[in-house]
Amino acid sequence: MLMAVLALASCKNTKALLPNVSGKAGEIIVVIEKADWEGNLGAQVRELLACDCPYLAQKEPLYSLVNVAPGGFGDLFKVHRNIVYFTLNQQLDSAGVIYRKDVWAAPQCLVQISAHNADEATSLVQDNGKSIVGYIEQAERDRVIRNSIRYEEREIAPRVAEVFGGSPHFPMGYKLKKITDDFAWVADEKQYTIQGIFIYKYPAIRTSDELSVNNIIAHRNSTLKENVPGMFENTWMTTGEYMPPQIEFFRFRGRDFAQVRGLWEVENDYMGGPFVSHSFYSQDGASVIVAEAFVYAPKYDKRQYLRQVESILFSWEWAK
Numbered sequence: 604m605l606m607a608v609l610a611l612a613s614c615k616n617t618k619a620l621l622p623n624v625s626g627k628a629g630e631i632i633v634v635i636e637k638a639d640w641e642g643n644l645g646a647q648v649r650e651l652l653a654c655d656c657p658y659l660a661q662k663e664p665l666y667s668l669v670n671v672a673p674g675g676f677g678d679l680f681k682v683h684r685n686i687v688y689f690t691l692n693q694q695l696d697s698a699g700v701i702y703r704k705d706v707w708a709a710p711q712c713l714v715q716i717s718a719h720n721a722d723e724a725t726s727l728v729q730d731n732g733k734s735i736v737g738y739i740e741q742a743e744r745d746r747v748i749r750n751s752i753r754y755e756e757r758e759i760a761p762r763v764a765e766v767f768g769g770s771p772h773f774p775m776g777y778k779l780k781k782i783t784d785d786f787a788w789v790a791d792e793k794q795y796t797i798q799g800i801f802i803y804k805y806p807a808i809r810t811s812d813e814l815s816v817n818n819i820i821a822h823r824n825s826t827l828k829e830n831v832p833g834m835f836e837n838t839w840m841t842t843g844e845y846m847p848p849q850i851e852f853f854r855f856r857g858r859d860f861a862q863v864r865g866l867w868e869v870e871n872d873y874m875g876g877p878f879v880s881h882s883f884y885s886q887d888g889a890s891v892i893v894a895e896a897f898v899y900a901p902k903y904d905k906r907q908y909l910r911q912v913e914s915i916l917f918s919w920e921w922a923k
Contacts, residue, residue, distance in 0.1 A: 621709040624684035628743065629907050630667045631685040632676075639691065640670045644721045644728070648687070651732045652739075656906045658846060658864040658877050663906040666739070682708035684746070685739055689724055690717040698723055700731045702738050710749070712742035747914035750774060763787050767802055768886055769921040771894065786830045791912075797899040798912040801827070804890040813891065814861040816850040819882050823893070833869040843868040843875060855917060858883060867897055877905060879913050886921060894919060 626632070633640070633648060640648075653664040671680050680686075695717055703713040714735055718724035728735070751774040759779050763770035766787060773789055777800075781788040790799035803826050812818055824841050831840040842848065848865030860883035868875035880895035896912040898905050 621705060621707070621711075622682050624682060624708045624711050626683040626685070627667070628684070628746070629910065630669065630683075631687055631739065632680050632683045633668050633670050633687045633689075634673055634676050634680075635670065635689040636691070637670070637672055639689070639721050639724075642721060644689075644725045645670070647725045647728045651728060651736065652687075658849070658866060658879075659905050659909070660866065660875070660877070661904070663904050665736075665906075681706075683711075684708075685712045685742065687714045687716065687735075690715065691720060691724060692717075693719050695719055698727065700727055700735065702734075704742075710742070710746055712739055714738060743910060744914040744917055747911055748772070748918045751915055751918050759789060763789070763802060764922040767804060767892055769892075769919055770802070771800065771915045772918040772920070773800075773915065781830065783830075786826065788830070795900065795902045796908060797897075798908055799897050799899075800912065800915060801831070801895045801897070802893065803830075804885065804892045807884060807889055807891050809888075814852075814882055816848055816863055819850070819861065819863055819880070819893070820848055820865075822891075823880070823895070826893075828870075833872050833874065835872060838869050838872045840867055841870050842866070858919065874899060874901075876900065877909050879909070879916070881916050881919075 631652060635645065635648075639645060649668065652666045653668050656663045656665045666685075698718045701715040701717070703715065705711050706713050716724055716727055718727055751772040754775045756773045756775055756777050759773045759777060760770040762779060762782060766782065766784065776791040777789050778791070779787070779789050785804050787802040788799065790797055805822055805826070807813065820842050827840040833839055843866035846866055848863050851862045853860055853862055860881040863880045863882070865878055866875060867878045876897060876899045878895055878897040880893055882891055882893045884890070885892055894916045896909070896916050898908045898912060900908050
């Protein structure tokens, strides 16, 4: 019994002593031989992980990939935040994909893909593509949520929760710009960038198309016209029509919501950028609540700015 207790304590201490992860947000180390990286397997990995990030005005990859050969995968790379590690060996007992956390650093995301050859590995990447991307996305999201809670602007969430029954966790730098009986506007505004979140609600009527993309966008446009004016007279935020918004349905930690991605613009002006919204029912079912993240960064790439503020939406918690 004593040995078991000591072993358990040792495991906990080892995990506590793991170094912090390194590397940039949105970056993945791909451990694979150079010949495979330049062949069909590498092409499949790039198609999955470095495809165009959806709903951005300029082309940006979903993730930035760095190839490292297994022989060069030393301590410097082992502490990276996101690692996809390929093992190709004819002597393997079985092939498959394994998802692991905090192996060499914390909070670390590791995807191990084992196969007998490159063709089999390519098939594994194709068959498990959605779960591989989802696992890495969740790891990136959890890091933002963890920091949002650790370095929270603690006076904002209680005020938002008074109106909506719950709130995301807003990290330092975010300020409450506006709050009414049915609308809140929280933003981190810097000289050349804006990361903002709108939260609003409207009465639920429980029809079959209530959470359709058309209905969600119609309520969005009317709400923002009333509450988000532009810099000049007769200007306001609305939904861009260049790329029609796209809807998906999710269940995340017990909460169901409709996620809409699109582009916003300012009517009668030239401002614009990407947005993503979550629409879901209030706890009593009487209202539809919308939590929306948007980015304005005309001088910079927008992938990471959007990923950061979008992750905050996933930190939503109902008031106790």
